[in-house]
Amino acid sequence: xxxxxxxxxxxxxxxxxxxxxxxxxxxxxxxxxxxxxxxxxxxxxxxxxxxxxxxxxxxxxxxxxxxxxxxxxxxxxxxxxxxxxxxxxxxxxxxxxxxxxxxxxxxxxxxxxxxxxxxxxxxxxxxxxxxxxxxxxxxxxxxxxxxxxxxxxxxxxxxxxxxxxxxxxxxxxxxxxxxxxxxxxxxxxxxxxxxxxxxxxxxxxxxxxxxxxxxxxxxxxxxxxxxxxxxxxxxxxxxxxxxxxxxxxxxxxxxxxxxxxxxxxxxxxxxxxxxxxxxxxxxxxxxxxxxxxxxxxxxxxxxxxxxxxxxxxxxxxxxxxxxxxxxxxxxxxxxxxxxxxxxxxxxxxxxxxxxxxxxxxxxxxxxxxxxxxxxxxxxxxxxxxxxxxxxxxxxxxxxxxxxxxxxxxxxxxxxxxxxxxxxxxxxxxxxxxxxxxxxxxxxxxxxxxxxxxxxxxxxxxxxxxxxxxxxxxxxxxxxxxxxxxxxxxxxxxxxxxxxxxxxxxxxxxxxxxxxxxxxxxxxxxxxxxxxxxxxxxxxxxxxxxxxxxxxxx
Amino acid sequence: xxxxxxxxxxxxxxxxxxxxxxxxxxxxxxxxxxxxxxxxxxxxxxxxxxxxxxxxxxxxxxxxxxxxxxxxxxxxxxxxxxxxxxxxxxxxxxxxxxxxxxxxxxxxxxxxxxxxxxxxxxxxxxxxxxxxxxxxxxxxxxxxxxxxxxxxxxxxxxxxxxxxxxxxxxxxxxxxxxxxxxxxxxxxxxxxxxxxxxxxxxxxxxxxxxxxxxxxxxxxxxxxxxxxxxxxxxxxxxxxxxxxxxxxxxxxxxxxxxxxxxxxxxxxxxxxxxxxxxxxxxxxxxxxxxxxxxxxxxxxxxxxxxxxxxxxxxx
Numbered sequence: 079x080x081x082x083x084x085x086x087x088x089x090x091x092x093x094x095x096x097x098x099x100x101x102x103x104x105x106x107x108x109x110x111x112x113x114x115x116x117x118x119x120x121x122x123x124x125x126x127x128x129x130x131x132x133x134x135x136x137x138x139x140x141x142x143x144x145x146x147x148x149x150x151x152x153x154x155x156x157x158x159x160x161x162x163x164x165x166x167x168x169x170x171x172x173x174x175x176x177x178x179x180x181x182x183x184x185x186x187x188x189x190x191x192x193x194x195x196x197x198x199x200x201x202x203x204x205x206x207x208x209x210x211x212x213x214x215x216x217x218x219x220x221x222x223x224x225x226x227x228x229x230x231x232x233x234x235x236x237x238x239x240x241x242x243x244x245x246x247x248x249x250x251x252x253x254x255x256x257x258x259x260x261x262x263x264x265x266x267x268x269x270x271x272x273x274x275x276x277x278x279x280x281x282x283x284x285x286x287x288x289x290x291x292x293x294x295x296x297x298x299x300x301x302x303x304x305x306x307x308x309x310x311x312x313x314x315x316x317x318x319x320x321x322x323x324x325x326x327x328x329x330x331x332x333x334x335x336x337x338x339x340x341x342x343x344x345x346x347x348x349x350x351x352x353x354x355x356x357x358x359x360x361x362x363x364x365x366x367x368x369x370x371x372x373x374x375x376x377x378x379x380x381x382x383x384x385x386x387x388x389x390x391x392x393x394x395x396x397x398x399x400x401x402x403x404x405x406x407x408x409x410x411x412x413x414x415x416x417x418x419x420x421x422x423x424x425x426x427x428x429x430x431x432x433x434x435x436x437x438x439x440x441x442x443x444x445x446x447x448x449x450x451x452x453x454x455x456x457x458x459x460x461x462x463x464x465x466x467x468x469x470x471x472x473x474x475x476x477x478x479x480x481x482x483x484x485x486x487x488x489x490x491x492x493x494x495x496x497x498x499x500x501x502x503x504x505x506x507x508x509x510x511x512x513x514x515x516x517x518x519x520x521x522x523x524x525x526x527x528x529x530x531x532x533x534x535x536x537x538x539x540x541x542x543x544x545x546x547x548x549x550x551x552x553x554x555x556x557x558x559x560x561x562x563x564x565x566x567x568x569x570x571x572x573x574x575x576x577x578x579x580x581x582x583x584x585x586x587x588x589x590x591x592x593x594x595x596x597x598x599x600x601x602x603x604x605x606x607x608x609x610x611x612x613x614x615x616x617x618x619x620x621x622x623x624x625x626x627x628x629x630x631x
Numbered sequence: 632x633x634x635x636x637x638x639x640x641x642x643x644x645x646x647x648x649x650x651x652x653x654x655x656x657x658x659x660x661x662x663x664x665x666x667x668x669x670x671x672x673x674x675x676x677x678x679x680x681x682x683x684x685x686x687x688x689x690x691x692x693x694x695x696x697x698x699x700x701x702x703x704x705x706x707x708x709x710x711x712x713x714x715x716x717x718x719x720x721x722x723x724x725x726x727x728x729x730x731x732x733x734x735x736x737x738x739x740x741x742x743x744x745x746x747x748x749x750x751x752x753x754x755x756x757x758x759x760x761x762x763x764x765x766x767x768x769x770x771x772x773x774x775x776x777x778x779x780x781x782x783x784x785x786x787x788x789x790x791x792x793x794x795x796x797x798x799x800x801x802x803x804x805x806x807x808x809x810x811x812x813x814x815x816x817x818x819x820x821x822x823x824x825x826x827x828x829x830x831x832x833x834x835x836x837x838x839x840x841x842x843x844x845x846x847x848x849x850x851x852x853x854x855x856x857x858x859x860x861x862x863x864x865x866x867x868x869x870x871x872x873x874x875x876x877x878x879x880x881x882x883x884x885x886x887x888x889x890x891x892x893x894x895x896x897x898x899x900x901x902x903x904x905x906x907x908x909x910x911x912x913x914x915x916x917x918x919x920x921x922x923x924x925x926x927x928x929x930x931x932x933x934x935x936x937x938x939x940x941x942x943x944x945x946x
Contacts (some may be wrong), residue, residue: 173687321908339728341711341909419707419732452705474886485730485902488705488891492731495703503891505804 083258089560103376115630116311117612119324120335122476124291124316126575129274130216131204132258136478136528139256140336140623141294141314145187146259148196149178154616154627157360157532159254163192173574180236183302186262187285188278194232196575199263201230201240214271219257222553223248223379223530245572247534247579251450255530256583256622281308282626291316306322306615308629320476322601323379327352327607333630334608334615336623340422340481343605353611356424357617360433360602362537363526364427365470365481365490365597366556367407370399373516373549382545391518391549391557394466398521402460404594407455407522409523411490417600420485428598430587432531432537437576438583443591453497465498471515477509478621479526479602486599487524516552528621534583535571542590543567558595668939675935678818681928698734699724700741702746711911717849727913729903735914738894739921745895747923749810749879750872756814757808757875758868760844761821762857767830768822770852780826783819791816792881807887807893813878817871823866828860835859862940869936880922882910896922 125138130146152161164178184192203211204220226246231239237357242249252258265278277285280303285294293315298307315332317323322531326332328349338346338354346354365565371388397403413427417510422522426434457465472487478541480486484505491501501522506514515523530536540546544564545556563586570582590596604621614627656870669675688695705920709732716723768779832838833856841851844939880897882888891894896918903914 272902323909339905339909341906341911345909375852379650410704412707417708419710422728424840482730482905484891489707491892492701492703492705505886584647 101389105405109584110401112179113309115308116273116313117309117625117630118293118313118315118332119332119625120317121314122316122318122323122325122331122337122357125288125294125314127274128277128285128288128294129215130256130261130277130279131200131217133256134275136538136621142256142259142277142279143281144283144284144296144625145277145281146256146261146620147281148178148256148259150253150254151619152251152254152532152620152622154624155357155618157254157619158513159250161464162199162250162254163176163260176240176242176244176249177233178240181303182240184280186260186265186280187299188262188268190262190264190308192260192280193235193398194238195235196260196263197238198230198232199266200260201227201258201305204257204264205229205292211266214273217309219255219530221378221551223252223255224257225380226536234498237358245574247571247574248531248535251531251533262420262631283312286311286553301424304626307626309625313626317515317585325608327609329589329610334606336606337476337478337481338605338607339423343422343424346607353608353610353612354608354618355584355608357619358426358433358435359478359605359621360436360529360619361470361479361526361600361621362431362530362541362601363477363599364428364589365407365411365432365522365524365599366396366468366515366520366598367522367595368393368395368518368520368558369558370394370403370550371559372547372549373559375551380545380548382548389549393469393519393521395521397460397462398468399468400460402456403462403594404458405446405455406453406493407499408498408594408597409449409456410499411493412448413445413597413599414448416486416489420482420489421600421602424481425602428601429591430443431542431596431598432534432587433601436529436534436537438534438538438570438580440453440584440587442584443587443624445591446594450493450497457497457499458466465500467500467502468521469504470494470501471504471506471511471520473508473511473524474505477526478522478528478604480600481602483524490524514553517550517553518552518557520555523555530620534579535567538583539567539571542586556595558590558593560589560593563589638827645858650750656935659878665939671934672935672938675938678928678931678933678935681924682932685743685928688740689747692740692744695735695771696734696740697725699735700733700738700894703775708732711906711914713911714913726917727911728758729899730913735899735917738899739896739917742894742896742899742918742921743925745806745889745893746876746879746922750876750929751799751805751930752810753813753817753875753879754868754872756811757871758819758864759820760814760818762825762864764818764822764855764858766852769826770833770848771855776826779822786816786819792878795878795882796885796887799882804887804890806889806893809879812882813875816878817875820871821867823863824863825860828863829856830851831861832856847856866933866937866940869929869933873926873933876929877922 083367104562113328121137123137125141126135127133127138128142129556130142146164146449149164150510151157163181165179167176169176180194181350199226203209204217206212218519220585226243228241231284242392250563262278266273269276275288282302284299286295286297287319293313296312297312300306320337323335324338324342327335346352369390372391373382373386374386377388403459417427418427429443430440470487470491472548473483474481491503496499527537527541543562544559544561545560546552547557566582566586570579573579604617608615613631614629708726709721710730711730712721714720714727724734729735749924764779768776795812797815798815799808802808838851838855841855879888883895884901888899899918900915908913
């Protein structure tokens with residue numbers, strides 16, 4: 079009897095202790111110290127790496143935008159550049175080298191001085207394959223955007239010079255990108271190949287901790303060369319489900335979030351505690367139709383050399399290689415209805431492969447209308463009066479340029495069924511999806527692009543050039559090879575004359591339109607939601623997220 | 632001495648009772664008896680009615696569905712419209728529409744077809760594999776039994792749904808493959824049930840008699856053992872059909888089962904759960920209810936069948 083009572087008491091006591099310890103945990107982690115200004119931002123996924131030179135995904139980038147800085151930076155709401163870690167610069171007359179004067183008295187978070195050596199380090203580790211730190215990263219963006227840089231040299235302690243292999247009209251805007259942010263050489267030496275887990279830059283926030291798939295904590299850098307940021311702490315918390323994210327925001331568990339579900343906009347606007355910030359996005363979401371031919375870039379220079387022949391992609395299919403069939407697909411899909419009803423009006427219909435506000439956008443292109451009869455006629459002309467079957471690859475995750483790809487895929491499936499094209503929908507995890515579409519294993523796929531630097535080259539050359547048809551690393555996942563397109567895109571990059579550049583890009587867009595390698599769907603707005611008392615956040619066209627000016631009232 | 636007398640008395644009483652009740656029910660055939668006992672079980676009747684409704688929907692989905700479940704081209708402008716309860720509801724779509732503007736009622740009716748066929752086919756596969764394993768193990772015993780039952784043990788050690796996901800990952804996505812996967816996952820349970828009932832049946836006197844007159848093993852197994860061990864399989868199969876539908880819905884929810892645009896209930900639920908927060912509760916609720924009623928119906932029916940088929944529960 080007595081024993082039993084003691085047993086019950088013990089169990090009860092244990093329960094109380096367990097509960098108490100749990101609540102202890104929560105208060106310890108969640109509750110800010112009084113007077114501390116903390117902003118928790120709900121992200122849709124975790125960062126992959128925290129090394130600015132070695133990332134390509136938006137989640138990693140938005141964390142690093144607040145830790146690192148580059149030589150130049152974008153103005154708060156445009157892609158024009160202004161001085162940052164470089165105070166001034168000079169371009170030589172032939173346009174082949176640029177001299178930068180660096181800012182004095184800037185320190186990295188680990189206490190190292192910022193100077194010419196750290197700049198050279200940050201660049202050289204990416205392009206110099208014999209650099210001791212070269213093997214610690216894949217440096218994908220260097221290949222995409224910076225391969226025209228031949229080398230970077232130190233002139234004196236606070237002057238450096240960048241040498242270009244050929245003229246590049248986009249180079250100055252590109253230099254404001256995350257890829258070429260300055261990293262501390264001492265920090266790289268201390269952590270070696272794990273440096274991506276211990277970032278150290280010159281930016282307004284310092285890295286504190288990273289709990290994988292849960293949160294990343296940053297704190298204000300009191301030694302920042304500008305005024306210290308107003309927030310004391312900035313936490314990026316991962317909440318994958320958009321409705322769970324919104325609920326956390328409504329309960330003030332987090333103070334801001336990205337990618338709200340368009341169907342919830344009415345509810346957000348009705349809630350006086352929340353504010354929805356919207357701006358046109360610099361992106362494009364499209365359906366890429368595999369035209370069938372790629373090349374193996376054996377020397378990995380990102381250019382198709384004469385000894386690299388065109389080969390059929392794995393998913394080559396007779397009907398899709400036919401221009402008329404691709405045009406028919408364009409006619410069969412009602413983009414307006416998709417944008418109105420599935421994007422819920424948070425996007426504009428796309429007719430070209432880059433957003434309308436960019437240099438060289440060709441407004442003369444007349445978009446394919448929604449005309450199923452025309453589509454059937456074209457299919458008959460192409461020799462497929464009874465249609466054909468194919469497979470549509472649909473990404474499993476929401477992207478800035480496409481909020482709900484599975485629904486859009488299903489709508490497209492249904493539109494195509496109306497003109498006798500039977501497509502199966504194929505889904506696979508995101509990492510594999512990217513890998514396999516870059517290798518050309520898809521007959522048709524949904525994909526898109528968010529611009530990095532506001533230069534048309536960053537859309538046209540990356541997504542539609544012949545050189546981007548390299549099997550395995552293709553940016554042109556329609557595998558559309560047209561030598562004239564390549565010619566004008568290369569010419570456009572090498573001239574500094576804006577009108578001439580615009581003309582080249584317009585020609586490229588017209589050619590792409592005629593050959594119907596893609597069905598351009600939409601340019602999505604970028605949306606973030608904050609609590610109403612969060613002030614000072616400015617949406618940047620590149621979708622990068624700078625929290626430096628943000629404050630909570 | 633004492634116990635011997637007691638058993639004898641009990642035996643007498645038993646015989647007396649049995650004779651009496653048999654007399655009473657003299658004109659009743661076995662089937663009639665079953666039906667009478669089934670009707671007495673109200674929840675089983677309710678389950679049967681639910682299932683009959685479901686079967687009716689599945690067979691006549693084309694006729695009774697008010698709309699095309701997968702209209703082509705899609706009518707996106709009808710996206711997420713409420714049903715009859717709201718003034719904004721569209722005519723002809725009583726339960727509202729999903730994100731792609733498709734009639735939820737029509738999709739649910741057609742979904743009944745998918746769910747029922749999943750239930751039948753998956754359980755059918757499980758029964759076939761299970762009977763083969765169970766008979767061999769139970770009838771022959773010895774080392775064969777040992778090996779087969781250890782294989783079954785291994786399969787039991789995996790959580791069911793997880794094993795199904797693994798199988799789907801290996802053989803590929805799709806409704807047909809999901810059925811096979813679920814069938815394989817359920818077969819060890821069937822094998823166990825079959826084996827235990829074979830172990831009982833093979834010791835009975837009529838089997839002994841068959842052996843005595845020199846019947847071959849094959850004849851004994853197919854003519855006598857299998858028919859006489861089927862009762863628990865039928866009961867268990869009915870109950871299993873409910874879990875099979877649930878698991879198919881789970882696979883559909885994870886995108887591994889039925890592929891779009893097939894109106895599978897689990898996939899419908901998963902497609903629409905995002906919109907509950909924004910107020911479109913109907914798109915996820917009705918397919919969810921359909922799953923609930925189908926599973927409930929099969930469970931009640933299964934319980935009822937056990938009551939009439941299990942001789943130990945006879946009164």
